[in-house]
Amino acid sequence: MRGLEHDAAGWAWQSAPYAALVADVRGRIVRANDALRRLLPRAVPGAALQDAVPVWLARAHTAGVVTVPPPAAPDRGPHRHPPAGPQPACGVIGGRVFEARPVAGPDPGVVVWWLADSTEFVQLSGELEAERGRTAFLSEASNELLSSLNPDRCVEVVAALAARHLSDAAMVILPKEGHRYPVAYCGPGGTVTREKLAVDVRLVPGLAEALQGLPSAPSRRIDPAAVPAWMARDLGEPGSAMVTALPGQGVPAGALVLLRRPGRAPISEGDELAARLFAARAGAAISAARLYAEQAAVTETLTRELMPPRTQHLGGAELAARYRPATATDLVGGDFYDLHPAADPGGESLVVLGDVCGKGLEAAVLTGKIRNTLHALLPLAADHQRMLGVLNEVLLTGDRDRFVTMVLASVRGEDDRVRLRLTSAGHPPPLILRSGGGVESAPTQGTLVGMLDDITSTTATVYLEPGDTCLMYTDGITEAFGGPLGDEMFGEQRLVEELEGCSGMPPEALTERVQMLASEWVGGGDHDDMAVIAITAPRATAGGGTAPAPRSVRPPSPGRGPA
């Protein structure tokens, strides 16, 4: 029985699909199975390992025999050996990679070596690692690229990422602006420089095509000798270089040039793939940033006009205005205000505060129409009713479901008082704050503009004594909804009560206070546009008049004429 078992085991060992050999303490081969012999024909019993097997295996045997493996250490410090036990060795036999695992034999120093072909495993591991590296890089790149919608910053990020992960230096070349190409270069040090260069891109093979954004030729390697100095910079002549198009969204976003140092491995196919994937993301990010910048510029142009300076001196009066758009995302709201300083010294200035129904671009277009019309109608400003009537006719020619409410205020300084002519067209009437306390509503009312064929309104003439203020506001203030209990409108009554405690405030402080009260009333909730204008008759200064006036609060002297 025993013999049979022995024979069966021996036969199994001899014909196992894995190569195996037994070597003794002196490095001599005791046995070798068939698979091993096919691999290493000289490995016959009795042969010395160093003559019969590759050096790496012979050395592993000597090392394993001589060094007694240390006992398992409970301390798992980072630099300790891994847990005890004979370590597998790894090396090449006949062009393939083998892993040799030692198993302690029956006698001291005798070792059975099992060899397994791990060529595919090693290759796949390498590819997996490279792939993981690329994925990690692309994921990091996407994060960084998505973070900024600023075109300049975005281009800098692209150059820096490419230099750090794909090459030693990188240059992003953007489509021509005028006669120059904006470029961003990141050298091996990681510092990015941006400039505009007047260069001939046709001299660099592939660059002009990449800049055209043609999808057919997305990337190509460049002969290092053909890389011009303006591109290679501190790198000198690169060891290898390639150019990739940065595909934009319908428009060319530019080109990316990768430059590697002479000593470094040249750009491989895998690198090229990673570069193309990166370029796709970078191109999308750059064009998104550019589109965003254009969009933001348009919005800014539309809104800049709607928000004149916050404080102004206007024909003997001080004026302050504040505007807070409705939803934070909607920069173009429906409220607007306009200041038209007097054409002649001593003349009337016109202040307009309006609220167009609707929001966004359509409201902005209607607002533009109203403001242009009113500007053209300035010669009629002495007659508010006529002005509103003509505006009404103009608006009726358009869409009838769009209308506007507004207040017109004609302002003129008379000695130290300010005379106001106030007309409301469907708008909350202005409030007058007296410096000695007391708040009154200006007696004006009228029809809103742009909906009915006939409109009417009454004009109130009000005098502001020094320290008095006229407050104009849009219904975003009074209709602010919230409060400590979250269920109340701010309301005109509350506004008046609050203003009663505000007499004598400078106009900018007053407008800020009103906006603050209404905003805090709303809390975190939604609100409409909030616009506030305060017109104040300056108080006589208590300083005794010794200091020269730091600025003119009057129109220029009559001799000069209007500017």
Add this chain to the structure above:
Amino acid sequence: MSGGRDLGRWADRLWAAATAGDEQAAVGVARDALDAGVDMEALLLDVVGAVQARVGAEWAANRISVTQEHVVTAVNERVIAALADHPGARRREGSARGRLAVACVDGEWHALPARLLAEVLRLRGWTVDYLGAQVPTQHLVSYLHRTGPDAIALSSSIATRLPAAHAAIAACRATGTPVLVGGAAYGPGGRYARLLGADAWAPDARAAADLLARGLPRRPPAPPQAAGRLPHLDDQEYTLLTRSSADLVRELMDELERRHPAVARYTPRQRQATAEDLAHVVEFLAASLYVDDPELFSGFLTWTASILTARDVPTGFLLSALDLLARRLTGLPRAAGVLAHAREVLCGGLVPAPVPGPGKPE
């Protein structure tokens, strides 16, 4: 150069002019100070800044009204504007430094500290965009995308705005812009600044300018998925409390009326003021939960008690409010802990940590 005592004298003169609402006299004081050799930065921070600090203290002590407070602030703003045109306001150093933005977070109305910082940074050679008070976070982000400054400084003086500040900090950092924060809201030693993910904190404008002079904070890396997460918020107590705050305030009002007959006889205006006070209590409790620091809440209550005492308003209702909240919020253990701590501090069981005033509760 002027010593501290001289600066104090200039501050006294400016205070007198500003409380009188006399802009011309105030600008005159500032110009005289410059002519007398006072350094522009010292004038801004140790004279104008000192007057502004005094406004808060005087208001807290009920020695000036809200109106006067606004008047002084407005006059100070005008003084700063006049100084910006002065030859002394020319940059001390070349303009080779980068571009910075200075703003107040959404809901923050105390703009003057940010304004002073903007002026000081300009003096020190930076290109500064001053965005003003209460900038909605979306506007902040769109500004950053458009302009791409090297860093942004965010100012917050009221602790209830810390959640908004947190959102603003995260949004700014997500654009790759480093964020420097400052202001009383960040607590003693800026203890909430790092918690909320700021790249740097400075106790005042001078320290902020010095910090930036030593080098810009590094651009934050692209944000990982869970950037800015505060693990203690996982218990949802902050969310639950803020969601039910209006109901809570209403219940507190009803209960106070039952307990204190005087409250039932309040005028509508007094009732509104009381409701607003209660809403503030709840807001500060929420902020305290948000940063997980009971001292934020107890500090606010101690300060409120001193404000009420200065106005001869009995503080008993604060304790009543605490008890009612504690009974109502038994399901929120962290809130219960904060309330218990506050009660101890308010009753004198503990000496409160010296917390600077959380700002005017408006």
